[in-house]
Amino acid sequence: MNFNIDFLAWKKLALITSGVLILVSLTSLIVKELNYGLDFTGGTLVELSYPNGAEINQIRETLRSSGFEGAQVANFGTNQEVLIKLPGTISDSLGSDIVSVLKQANLNQEIDLRRIEYVGPQIGSELRDDGGTAMLIALAFMMLYIAFRFQSMFAGAAVIALIHDVIIVLGIFSLLEIDFDLTVLAALLAVIGYSLNDTIVVSDRIRENLRADEDNDTYQVINNSLNQTLGRTLITSLTTLLVLFSLYFLGGEIIKNFALALIFGVIIGTYSSIYIAANALIIMGVSKDHFKVEEPENSDTNSLP
Amino acid sequence: MKRYGLWKYILILIVLSFGVIYSLPNLYSPDPAVQISYISSSQSADINLRDRITKALDESSLSPLVELNKDYALIRLNSYEDQLKVKDLLSSSLGPDVIIALNLATTTPQWLADIGAEPMKLGLDLRGGVHFLMQVDTEAAIKNRQNGTLQDLRRRLREEKIRYTNSFVDDDLSILLRFNDVSAKEKADSFISENYQQFAGSPSADSETSLSLVLAQAEVEQIESDAIDQNLTTLRNRVNELGVSEPIVQRQGKKRIVVQLPGIQDTAEAKKILGKTATLEFHLEAQLDTPRTRKSSYSFKGNPGSVASLQNAVILGGDQVATAQASFDENGLPQVNITLDGEGGSRMHRATRGNIGKRLGVLFVEQKTRTVYEKDSDGNLVPSQEIYEIKEIISLATIRAALGTTFRITGLDSPSESSELALLLRAGALAAPMRFVEERTVGPSMGADNIEAGVFSMGLGMALVLLFILFYYRVFGVAASLALTFNVILLVAIMSILSATLTLPGIAGIVLTVGMAVDANVLIFSRVREELKRGRKPLDAIDAGYNRAFLTIWDANITTLIVAVILLSYGSGPIKGFATTLSIGIITSMFTAIMGTRAFVNLIYGSKKNLQRLSI
Numbered sequence: 001m002n003f004n005i006d007f008l009a010w011k012k013l014a015l016i017t018s019g020v021l022i023l024v025s026l027t028s029l030i031v032k033e034l035n036y037g038l039d040f041t042g043g044t045l046v047e048l049s050y051p052n053g054a055e056i057n058q059i060r061e062t063l064r065s066s067g068f069e070g071a072q073v074a075n076f077g078t079n080q081e082v083l084i085k086l087p088g089t090i091s092d093s094l095g096s097d098i099v100s101v102l103k104q105a106n107l108n109q110e111i112d113l114r115r116i117e118y119v120g121p122q123i124g125s126e127l128r129d130d131g132g133t134a135m136l137i138a139l140a141f142m143m144l145y146i147a148f149r150f151q152s153m154f155a156g157a158a159v160i161a162l163i164h165d166v167i168i169v170l171g172i173f174s175l176l177e178i179d180f181d182l183t184v185l186a187a188l189l190a191v192i193g194y195s196l197n198d199t200i201v202v203s204d205r206i207r208e209n210l211r212a213d214e215d216n217d218t219y220q221v222i223n224n225s226l227n228q229t230l231g232r233t234l235i236t237s238l239t240t241l242l243v244l245f246s247l248y249f250l251g252g253e254i255i256k257n258f259a260l261a262l263i264f265g266v267i268i269g270t271y272s273s274i275y276i277a278a279n280a281l282i283i284m285g286v287s288k289d290h291f292k293v294e295e296p297e298n299s300d301t302n303s304l305p
Numbered sequence: 306m307k308r309y310g311l312w313k314y315i316l317i318l319i320v321l322s323f324g325v326i327y328s329l330p331n332l333y334s335p336d337p338a339v340q341i342s343y344i345s346s347s348q349s350a351d352i353n354l355r356d357r358i359t360k361a362l363d364e365s366s367l368s369p370l371v372e373l374n375k376d377y378a379l380i381r382l383n384s385y386e387d388q389l390k391v392k393d394l395l396s397s398s399l400g401p402d403v404i405i406a407l408n409l410a411t412t413t414p415q416w417l418a419d420i421g422a423e424p425m426k427l428g429l430d431l432r433g434g435v436h437f438l439m440q441v442d443t444e445a446a447i448k449n450r451q452n453g454t455l456q457d458l459r460r461r462l463r464e465e466k467i468r469y470t471n472s473f474v475d476d477d478l479s480i481l482l483r484f485n486d487v488s489a490k491e492k493a494d495s496f497i498s499e500n501y502q503q504f505a506g507s508p509s510a511d512s513e514t515s516l517s518l519v520l521a522q523a524e525v526e527q528i529e530s531d532a533i534d535q536n537l538t539t540l541r542n543r544v545n546e547l548g549v550s551e552p553i554v555q556r557q558g559k560k561r562i563v564v565q566l567p568g569i570q571d572t573a574e575a576k577k578i579l580g581k582t583a584t585l586e587f588h589l590e591a592q593l594d595t596p597r598t599r600k601s602s603y604s605f606k607g608n609p610g611s612v613a614s615l616q617n618a619v620i621l622g623g624d625q626v627a628t629a630q631a632s633f634d635e636n637g638l639p640q641v642n643i644t645l646d647g648e649g650g651s652r653m654h655r656a657t658r659g660n661i662g663k664r665l666g667v668l669f670v671e672q673k674t675r676t677v678y679e680k681d682s683d684g685n686l687v688p689s690q691e692i693y694e695i696k697e698i699i700s701l702a703t704i705r706a707a708l709g710t711t712f713r714i715t716g717l718d719s720p721s722e723s724s725e726l727a728l729l730l731r732a733g734a735l736a737a738p739m740r741f742v743e744e745r746t747v748g749p750s751m752g753a754d755n756i757e758a759g760v761f762s763m764g765l766g767m768a769l770v771l772l773f774i775l776f777y778y779r780v781f782g783v784a785a786s787l788a789l790t791f792n793v794i795l796l797v798a799i800m801s802i803l804s805a806t807l808t809l810p811g812i813a814g815i816v817l818t819v820g821m822a823v824d825a826n827v828l829i830f831s832r833v834r835e836e837l838k839r840g841r842k843p844l845d846a847i848d849a850g851y852n853r854a855f856l857t858i859w860d861a862n863i864t865t866l867i868v869a870v871i872l873l874s875y876g877s878g879p880i881k882g883f884a885t886t887l888s889i890g891i892i893t894s895m896f897t898a899i900m901g902t903r904a905f906v907n908l909i910y911g912s913k914k915n916l917q918r919l920s921i
Contacts, residue, residue: 047751049750092576092740092741092742092744093573093576095572095744095746096572096573096576100573112748112750113746113748114747114748114750114751115745115746115747115748115751116572116744116745116746117744117745117746118741118743118744118745119742119743120440120740120741120742120743122742123438123742123743127877130875130876130877131880133875134871134872134875134876134880137871137875138867138868138871138872141867141871142864142867142868145863145864145867146864149860182878182879182880183810183813183879183880183883185880186810186872186876186879186880186883186884189868189871189872189880190817190868190883190887192868193864193865193867193868193869194821194865196861196864196865196868197821197824197861197862197864197865200857200860200861200864201828201857201861204856204857204860205857208853228835231831232824232827232828232831235777235823235827235831236821236823236824236827238773239770239773239774239820239823239824239827240817240820240821240823240824241820242766242769242770242773242820243766243767243769243770243816243817243819243820244766244816244817244820246762246765246766246769246816247762247766247813247816249762250758250761250762250765251758251759251762251812251813251816252754252755252758252759252762252809254430254755254809255758255759255762255809255810255813258810258813259813262817
């Protein structure tokens with residue numbers, strides 16, 4: 001693939017687009033908040049399967065008359081599967097109580113227990129804190145690594161791109177009211193890894209060209225680098241997306257949100273590694289002078305494999 | 306183009322054959338099986354047991370083979386329905402001296418098992434089962450210890466003729482002693498500092514005539530860790546009694562215990578047994594002259610109206626029980642036959658010898674949780690769980706002769722209560738009560754669906770990626786496809802060797818690794834194409850492509866590896882499963898995508914000195 005696109009000419013448009021996306025995301029995160037799943041709120045969740053199809057209204061009625069106030073009942077995936085959620089964390093036996101009540105009310109068909117989850121109150125908040133800590137530590141370590149391997153300016157650009165990606169993915173989850181649970185958190189951390197991967201490949205090429213290219217100015221060198229890596233960026237994103245879409249459509253209900261978070265993350269991460277990281281470098285004032293004194297690291301004399 | 310050293314080919318061959326062999330056992334799917342063993346661990350499975358099983362199964366239409374292993378007898382079955390049928394049949398016809406458990410028996414061929422090759426473990430989300438996280442209430446253990454110390458302290462203060470007016474364990478878990486005058490207090494103070502080392506600093510006083518004894522931090526930590534250790538042991542015993550194969554009982558963090566029971570469906574029953582803190586205490590009946598501070602009244606179990614008064618001193622508790630067996634007395638009422646250990650026997654003998662004609666009370670002690678509502682700082686009612694204790698008398702009988710090590714307990718409501726009590730006494734008591742803070746149950750149908758969906762989506766995702774790169778990179782695409790397949794084989798082999806657990810998020814991690822492993826090859830191949838375009842000769846272009854792409858790949862993978870390792874150390878449950886496959890996958894993919902493809906490309910093109918075109 002041969003590209004000759006003046007990416008940096010779209011700097012303004014990119015900055016405006018990202019600005020708007022981040023603003024919308026932050027607003028949604030503040031106003032609507034994240035739709036925390038059971039893992040983080042605590043509570044009880046029961047999934048049942050009715051082979052002859054589930055009568056949602058009848059189930060609601062049975063639960064209400066048996067004293068399970070506030071139970072949310074909804075179909076899950078197919079019309080045979082039912083998901084029942086109870087926000088309270090009053091008792092750890094609510095789940096099995098619900099199952100036995102419903103089994104008694106439906107003697108004419110065999111109800112299959114798919115899963116019960118109960119998360120106590122302090123576990124929920126702990127998981128949330130631990131998740132947040134893990135994310136911050138991951139960010140810090142990666143920044144250190146990039147600063148060590150590249151240069152502080154690249155670390156800054158990479159982290160700006162990362163924060164950009166994470167905020168927008170979180171914003172999308174908040175806006176679409178998709179459950180944010182532990183697996184989505186894992187996906188988010190994978191997005192960080194993926195987006196960074198992209199940014200590093202691009203930065204690596206920019207650095208190499210800044211050292212080697214004698215003829216062009218910094219602006220042109222960065223543009224060339226983006227064009228040179230564009231083919232690779234698109235192909236990698238495409239293959240990853242192929243896999244993710246197969247997970248999304250066929251991996252089962254539990255994996256769905258995980259795959260969705262990654263799909264958004266990969267798309268946004270690809271965009272940010274092209275537009276955000278590069279522009280951040282320019283805004284921070286990277287120039288060829290930064291690289292003249294150093295010994296080239298990435299040269300042909302390197303004979304590893 | 307540089308020569309590709311022979312040792313590299315050999316290394317790749319070795320790794321490849323190693324990967325194939327150790328991932329092989331995963332192709333043999335396990336048989337549903339039923340496992341039978343004796344309750345007493347000293348008794349190994351024998352021909353006697355096999356005959357009983359064969360006889361029990363004779364009446365059914367099933368006549369499966371009974372295998373005898375060292376510790377258990379095993380019956381392999383064709384379907385999960387047969388498995389349940391056999392279990393139910395055996396539970397009702399074999400005696401109470403055996404444990405019957407559902408199991409998945411491996412079908413790994415012997416030669417593979419001999420070299421230590423075993424299939425990966427499947428997580429509960431893939432095979433069905435229950436996961437419990439329990440919080441140990443260590444405060445209760447500390448309170449117990451302080452109460453024990455207080456009893457001892459009272460006796461010794463009396464021996465020293467130091468008079469105190471009041472003594473109790475306070476809400477903040479310190480022992481509080483009150484005295485009539487300052488001199489008594491000072492005498493007690495110096496006696497305690499000399500004889501009791503477990504308290505922090507010197508006994509502090511909150512008034513002129515009282516002492517407050519606070520446990521030292523080191524002592525508190527010791528009690529906490531002892532309590533958790535004892536709870537772990539007790540839980541392991543109870544889990545064994547439940548009849549679960551391959552259970553996991555592990556400490557997690559400072560005050561928590563994880564219990565995983567594969568294959569268990571009846572979570573209510575499992576919870577009842579695991580969380581229960583029922584035990585027995587033996588007390589003498591209080592006499593008229595027993596001081597008020599040293600006796601308490603309890604109601605009778607099943608008859609709350611009638612009350613009796615027992616001395617506070619405990620003759621012995623459930624931890625001195627060596628064995629306990631549920632049975633029926635001559636009137637057909639449930640009873641528990643108890644054998645005490647040596648120390649318990651002599652204690653019981655000493656206590657009853659001098660009290661013939663008096664009555665001995667057996668207290669049934671049970672700890673339960675209830676929800677209480679407290680106002681938080683915003684004035685909202687927040688539920689929190691509180692543990693409380695119920696003590697009821699199950700028997701109060703006149704001592705006719707000095708008791709020894711064996712006797713029986715009657716007065717229980719039902720056979721199920723007697724067998725539960727027997728189980729709890731056998732398994733040992735919990736040192737501190739526990740409550741369930743997390744529970745995840747996965748039904749067997751869900752597990753099967755998850756495996757199917759996981760494997761199918763993985764297969765399809767991989768097929769799509771392989772097709773794409775074959776089409777896009779042709780001969781080099783073949784190299785990359787082989788490397789990808791090799792990568793998955795290697796990943797599975799390493800997971801199997803580490804006996805790591807594969808979960809659904811773990812499958813997602815593999816799928817993601819597949820997607821991202823392509824990246825390394827894409828980086829290399831697009832570099833090779835670039836170099837060709839710049840006019841380099843094909844073989845030089847290959848060299849340059851691999852060399853220039855290497856550091857980029859390295860940096861990109863290391864950063865992802867950093868994320869994976871942090872997830873591995875901080876994450877729990879689903880996150881851990883995902884991080885395990887992701888981190889192993891990153892490492893194997895670096896090997897296969899760089900070394901593997903290079904070897905293949907060199908095999909094809911390396912010998913052609915005058916190569917004009919590359920199929921890339």
